[in-house]
Amino acid sequence: MNNELSSLRVQDIGEQGLLERLQRFCPPEIIGDDAAVLSTEPGQSLVVTTDVLVDGVHFSELTTSGEDAGWRAVAANLSDIAAMGATPLGITVGLGLPGEVTVSWVEQLYQGMTQCLQKYNTSIVGGDIVRSPTTTIAISAFGQVDPSGVIRRNQAKVGDAIVVTGVHGASAAGLQLLLHPDFGENLSQSDRTILIQAHQRPKPRLDVLPILWEILDSHTPFVAGMDSSDGLADAVVQICRASGVGAVIERTQIPLPTQFDHWLTQEQALEYALYGGEDFELVLCLPKEQAYTFVQQLGEGAAIVGKITDGSTVILHDQTKEYPDQVLNLDRGFQHFHR
């Protein structure tokens, strides 16, 4: 990109000019009405979620490329759709922009969003662009779900196995590597890249749903679950709290990135896995037998990490007895307003 193009700012071309440039990222049929019209399949319910991302809080316009910011914003929303057991129908994008933001950053943002959306066969169906002192990205995502297949947090049952669909901690480690390059000096370049990619290009686990539906039969009760966007500990505690149950998590069963092996201490690794967040895996509670089949079919990274118990405590247990039992709660890892 030449300098002239990349230094063009939003205030130079105005809202209308920007809209015209961004229309190529949207399906042509959606442009020009007060709202978008989407079809849902007969018998399906609508699933709706929304996220707001703010420059300086959730990303930095100076240090996050537009593409990465766009991909991550979309991935987080599609992960919420996956966490409900739903298939995406589209997203809307509300954008607040200072006039000084470069047009090229905004185009990259849409590029990143579109890349992620295309991977999951969906698209931008509407939006709004307004002037704001702070770059703000508000995304709403829509999906459809068979009402009998909705995954909710409050349906975990005593005896259920707790499944995670992949490794945890990679995203948090990737972020640390970006913030403190020295931190990973004994990591190979490829290991470093893998962890940074996990942070910059997280993958919503929409792909696990067809596998899950295949395994569940009409006799299987509802599956409980959510995504691990705020960390694995948060997900398990939230599910238990909503379902009125407890859980035991086996410390040694938590799947970690192989890149952690000769790099982090056990404590550091567990810290990232439990509290790091943004791995965007699914944490699902289902009967043991189906859980085994499910994990086998998912392959690498997927694991049964524990089971649902009666009571209301979530315990981190070590079967090697090296560490004493620990109680997990929301005090850590939860995103406070004043953070």
Added chain:
Amino acid sequence: MNNELSSLRVQDIGEQGLLERLQRFCPPEIIGDDAAVLSTEPGQSLVVTTDVLVDGVHFSELTTSGEDAGWRAVAANLSDIAAMGATPLGITVGLGLPGEVTVSWVEQLYQGMTQCLQKYNTSIVGGDIVRSPTTTIAISAFGQVDPSGVIRRNQAKVGDAIVVTGVHGASAAGLQLLLHPDFGENLSQSDRTILIQAHQRPKPRLDVLPILWEILDSHTPFVAGMDSSDGLADAVVQICRASGVGAVIERTQIPLPTQFDHWLTQEQALEYALYGGEDFELVLCLPKEQAYTFVQQLGEGAAIVGKITDGSTVILHDQTKEYPDQVLNLDRGFQHFHR
């Protein structure tokens, strides 16, 4: 409200504390999952729209009460739903808040949103609250519509009558009265109140849809239209541009608030009506005969203001011949980014 309560700030109670307080504005069944699940009726399509409102650009947290900001934000989104011919299913609210904002302002915002939503039998179904240097309200609204009854901009046909569902200019006049109290010194207090209310509490015209469906029969082609949120001139020009047609608007047929009568000059009144915006009426194009019945049944304020012509020009015509013909275009009234 006592001073202690009203001086409590968001940073004093954190995101979690704020969420707990705001949950009373949401139906209990929607709280606690990654996304909301809504049912659409069989055979209906989904309609989706989104708006972003920014403190200092679209409202002022210092001079706009939370209730008015909330009502207006919801009304604008429900107006987009109405403009598509759809019935609302719910909204999501994404909120960016500086820590210094008072909890009471945020609660009033939700109060105002809820008041407007309840009037139209709908509710908040999801949301996100994040820290931001700038108070930002991102609303997405969802509705359902019979696919054969979608109102689009691109369906106006030569010969159609152009109907407006109510008076234009009241909202812009109300805003001027708020900004410059002297401006309305020869207005009665009640006239002043009516205009200010039109600005602070606009009403999305969801109520006109059942009347419209009643009048249209299976032989009537699609109705074209949109709302007049950016002014009457903008609406007519947008419809004509999308439909590849022109229009003649009769200057004397544009319904004005009676409060303008002994207050504004004809030019001022027309300026507000054509370019003021935010009246949130519907501008609809339909065959003459049905248009007459429709306007009659709507009653006060509704009017046929012109007709669709071939060509591509939108002309403001004066049947009294006092004023020469004028061409209307998007250059005025359109909201530029650098405004």
